[in-house]
Amino acid sequence: MATRRPSILPSYPLDDMGTDTVRDTDSWIAIEPVARSTNAATVSADPPSFRESQFDIILRRQRARPRDGGGLKHALTTSSRFLNLSSDFEFAGWGSFSTLKLTSEDHAIGEDRLQDLRRARMLGEFTGAALPGNAVLGSVFYALPAVVTVCGVYSPISLFAATLTPFLWRPIMEELASALPISGAPYSYILNVSRKSLALLGAALLLLDFASTSVVSAATVASYLGGEVALPFPEFAGAALVLLVFALVSLTGLKESARIAFGLLVFHVATMVALALAACVHWGRAGNSQLRANWAAGQAPTSAGVARQLFNGFCLGMLGLTGIECAPSYIGRIKPGRFPRVLRNLHLPAIVLNTLMVTLVLATVPLETVLRGANVLSVLAEMAAGRWLRTWIVVDAAVVLCGGVLTGILSACELFTQLAHDRIVPQAFLRILPLSGAPYVSVFAFTAINAVLYTSAGASLAIVSKMFSLMWLTVMSLFPLALLLLRFNRGRMPRQGNTPLSAIVLALALTPVVFAGNVAIDPSTGGYFAAYLIGVLGVFAVTQNKVGVLRGVYWAYDQYPGLHCWAWGAALVRVMARLKRQPVCILVKTDEINHLLHMLLYVRENEETSCVKIVHFCDAEAGIPSELEANAKILDEAFPEITIDLIVVHGAFAPPQVVALAHRLQIPPALMFMSCPGPQFAHPIAEFGTRIISL
Structure with a gap:
């Protein structure tokens, strides 16, 4: 194969007619900036000849040009924006x-x-569902209290309606997965059907969503334990400890982590079944008196108030589905044809669990007790069967929410791998441990991001949760958007399924409505969302435009001759040349x-x-x-x-x-x-x- 020419050219002399004198040579490059001066010495040999390039077809076309109106490809014809660097710097070679x-x-x-x-x-369909399943089914511990707070006795209706919405998203996600079964979705979907800048927006949203999943799960573990027993350390320290421990667990590799997540999920499902049976038996013995009392105490005074509570409950009820967006992030690790079953195994249990649990809570626990505390499921367990079941529920909350932490870490690692392949983050993110194959740089980097997110929020679970709901909604909007772009820009791509266009548009239109509803409940939510998103997008903008940033730095350096004594210019030019030669x-x-x-x-x-x-x-x-x-x-x-x-x-x-x-x-x-x-x-x-x- 022929050797590629260097990326930087020196200035070279002009002949009497003002055209470039081009001589044959095999080696030329100018690394040092070339001063714009008539007395400047030539710093290297001239570029290769036109004949050497073998542009015979172009030569026939160029012979008809006037001598002063055209010419050989040698460099940009416009003047350089740099004072001490020739415009030939832009020439990449033949x-x-x-x-x-x-x-x-x-x-x-x-x-x-x-x-x-x-x-x-x-x-498979179960191990693939286990990783996001801990986040989806574990969300009952923080979604249920949030919904009851704003929706009251209408919570079962709102939660049921909210958990039905994945029926809109599932065919969209399945069609996308059949067309592009690659990890890192929906970032990877958008990258293949649209511009990279839009894909980077998706990557920023995904990264924040995964970080929020891990931080909210870890902080909820500490908060849940703190509400039951006196911890020997502050709750924020407990959350940090959970994040660190499960970062170490993730170093065992994806396959082993999936098995661990599957074990945690089985324990959680068994616990919820035991709680549901005990609560149903207690409800049957106690009758409907508590349910009627709660219904009377929680009635809204007007029909408009009822509608408002139902809408607010629907918006917050989406938190009961957080984690389902993580499944496509590692679809490249799921066996062919199993992804639709993975989504089914995530969705249907979420409908049953969320709706059943909130109904049992309202039928058993006084409404004022529900509104007063966050540990409503442990209260339900104690009323239904005694202290032993409450202890079991607390242990289960810690276990399954720790699984949510693991879900966020592993999903982020898959995203970092895709970003490293696309040269958006350094290649160090591709390094793996020799035994487990775990991407340890990605794990440690994501743990650091979690620490920054939690610390900058003042170790406040409320603040991170506010951002979490909006991040999740925005990420979910990327799926119908990606499918629309795929059909318009890559309509020939083979895929399975044909989601109705009306369903795609409805899913795309639903997210801004729910987004606005969450912001209306607490307007400060929008501020946290924007601040974190702008921060991550700023980092990605720099890493994606490294050469552009360095050009700006060099231009600023070039304007101040006093800085030239440090000889930074040559180093900047070499770095820019090396980056562009990839x-x-x-x-x-x-x-x-x-x-x-x-x-x-x-x-x-x-x-x-x-x-x-x-x-x-x-x-x-x-x-x-x-x-x-x-x-x-x-x-x-x-x-x-x-x-x-x-x-x-x-x-x-x-x-x-x-x-x-x-x-x-x-x-x-x-x-x-x-x-x-x-x-x-x-x-x-x-x-x-x-x-x-x-x-």
Whole structure:
């Protein structure tokens, strides 16, 4: 393969007619800033000749140009914005054309990595549901008291209506999962169907949602225990201890963590069944007197008041479903065809558990007792069967809410892995422990985020819970949005299911209504939501636009000559050049120049790179498209800031070959882009690991 040219060019002299004098050379680069002065010495040799680039087709077109009106591709024609750096800094060098034949070693590596990917999908319908199930079914400990506080005796109606809403979301999530069964959703969904900037918004919301899941679960554990016994330490210390312990548990790896989560969930379900049976027996013995008393005491004076309480209860009742959004985050680990069952196993128990428990509470516990304390289920347990059952409920609350902490950590690790593959966060997030395969950098980073979130909220469970409800609602709105974008931008993509458009629009319209309802209950909620979201988005904006930030820093440095004594400029230029030399790959099937142009425009707008490799897989029968080389050369001239290499690979376009090529070129599959496959596409999209960037 041809060697790519360096990303930085020096200034070079002009001939008598004012055009660039270009001489043949094999090596040239200017790292030091070039002073804009007529007496400045040339700091290095000139760029390669036009003949060396072999742009024969472009040459025929350029011969007709006037000598002073056109010319060779050499650099940007506009003046540099930097005082001491030539405009040639923007020139990435000439591209090249080469053919490549993958070796048997490449094919073996491709097959091995593909088998590893397939073996990673080891979660079934129950173990896959266990991870988010602890968050979904454990939310009864904090969602039920919140709903009763604003809804009173109408809570069963509101909670039942709220838990029915996933019937809108389930077909949407299933259709998305069948089209793109890759982890990190809904961030990964939006990344494949829209712009990267919108996907980063989804990533920021997801990260905050996962952090809120862990922090709220840990803080609720400490609060629940603090309401039952005298803790030897403050509640915030207990929450911090829970976060730390389960961060260490997550280092055992996803498979072992899923088994632990499944054990916790089984214990919780058994506890809830025992509580429901005991409460039903007590209700049968005591009769309906307490229920009638609560109904009389909690009646709203007007029909408008009833409607208001029902709506507020419906809005807060959504907290009873928090955790269901975590399931698609690691769908790449769930066995094929099991995801719809995972959603079913999460949803149906949530309907029964939330509605049944709030009904039993109102039928057994005086309303003033319910409104006075948060540990309503433990109060119900003591009234139904005695102190022993109350102790059991407290233990269960601690156990299942700790499972919610684990859910947030593992979901965040999957998201960090996707972000690292897409070069949004450092590659260190891909490091794993040799024995368990756990991404320890992601675990520790997420634990630090949890600590910052909890500390900045003043260790207040109320504040974090306020943000949690809005984060969850916003994340849920990303699923119908992603499906709309998929149908519009990637309509050819093969998938199962056909969710009615009216259901998608209804789900998308429902979230802002519930969002506004939660803000109306407590307007300060919107402030916390905005503050945390802006903070995370700011970090992602910097990590996604590293070169742009460094250019701004260099420009500021360039304006003050007094700073040049520290020689920071050369170091900044080297860092910018190194970051932009990280290559990406475009997998193309045809030679249509408009298609190639649109893919290049996507790369220029969404990726920080000056090196693009256009790859075409060619079998012996089809041959190379006739205009592919010519069009690649034209585009290489049209984008002086990008080196465009054309590589023709001998072989069929299939997952093993693409993975082998990724290894050969040392480009992650996540940075290999392709157009949308059609309904007759023979291979699973998830096995390629590539990003879809065009229709």
